[in-house]
Amino acid sequence: MTQDNSSQDNAAGQNGGGDLFNTAAGWVLFAAGLGLGLSILSGKYFHGDKPERPEKLGYVIEGVVEEGAGPAEITMAEALNAMPAAEMIAAGEKAFAKCQSCHTINAGGANGIGPNLHGTMGKAVASHAGFGYSAELKAKGGAWDWDSMNAWLKNPKAYVPGTKMSFAGLGKIEDRAAIAMYLNSQGSNLPVPAFTAAAAPTGDASAAAEEEAAGVAAAEAGTDPAAAAGE
Numbered sequence: 001m002t003q004d005n006s007s008q009d010n011a012a013g014q015n016g017g018g019d020l021f022n023t024a025a026g027w028v029l030f031a032a033g034l035g036l037g038l039s040i041l042s043g044k045y046f047h048g049d050k051p052e053r054p055e056k057l058g059y060v061i062e063g064v065v066e067e068g069a070g071p072a073e074i075t076m077a078e079a080l081n082a083m084p085a086a087e088m089i090a091a092g093e094k095a096f097a098k099c100q101s102c103h104t105i106n107a108g109g110a111n112g113i114g115p116n117l118h119g120t121m122g123k124a125v126a127s128h129a130g131f132g133y134s135a136e137l138k139a140k141g142g143a144w145d146w147d148s149m150n151a152w153l154k155n156p157k158a159y160v161p162g163t164k165m166s167f168a169g170l171g172k173i174e175d176r177a178a179i180a181m182y183l184n185s186q187g188s189n190l191p192v193p194a195f196t197a198a199a200a201p202t203g204d205a206s207a208a209a210e211e212e213a214a215g216v217a218a219a220e221a222g223t224d225p226a227a228a229a230g231e
């Protein structure tokens, strides 16, 4: 009997222990589930203000110069002398495709949305017969030369506010130089400004330094024959 009782007690004890264990395990699972659920939720709601958002978005490739960070643009004179004239004119003729929807360039060509451009280089601004220019371009005055054409083609609306030439402009000086060369070859013949690499840094200081160097060279050349005669 005692044995039976004890075995019953034991059984009851085991059952009780088992229930307790199951309940505890249940709570652990519940807690784990709750925790997981919360972390998913918080992930959803708070992901946006993650502190590790990089300051610069996109890939920065080392060694690649970003636009605008490069060296200053070359001068028009340098751009005009960047390649042989015939090549420049050919490049300009190609680039002129951007202008053809509004301009003809052949001698006696019709005015379109824009005036015929034959012989424009060296000609007074807004002077092509039979074209109705804007008051703003007519008021500009002067004649088309390398510098004014460069400025105009870079950004017509900045050079002549109020112009009716709706063309955004050419960002590259190489393109502007090529087109100006092409324009100049079509009924105009302005001399192309000379450019030598030595004269590149503009400013009086460098010019003075060059003259000085030339003077020294001349002086040296002058002393050489004397030295030779002395020997």
Ligand code: HEC
Residues within 6 Å of the ligand: 096, 098, 099, 100, 101, 102, 103, 113, 114, 115, 117, 120, 124, 125, 126, 127, 128, 132, 133, 134, 136, 137, 153, 162, 163, 164, 165, 166, 167, 170, 179
């Ligand atoms: C969307 C049409 C359009 C395009 C494209 C266009 N132009 Fe013009 N262009 C005009 C108009 C319109 C005028 C007259 C502007 C005014 O009267 O204010 C003009 C005027 C000019 C003038 C002044 C002519 C003069 O007699 O004084 C030059 C030079 C010129 N354009 C060159 C070009 C070149 C080079 C291109 C191409 C790179 C070009 N244009 C592209 C419409 C255009």
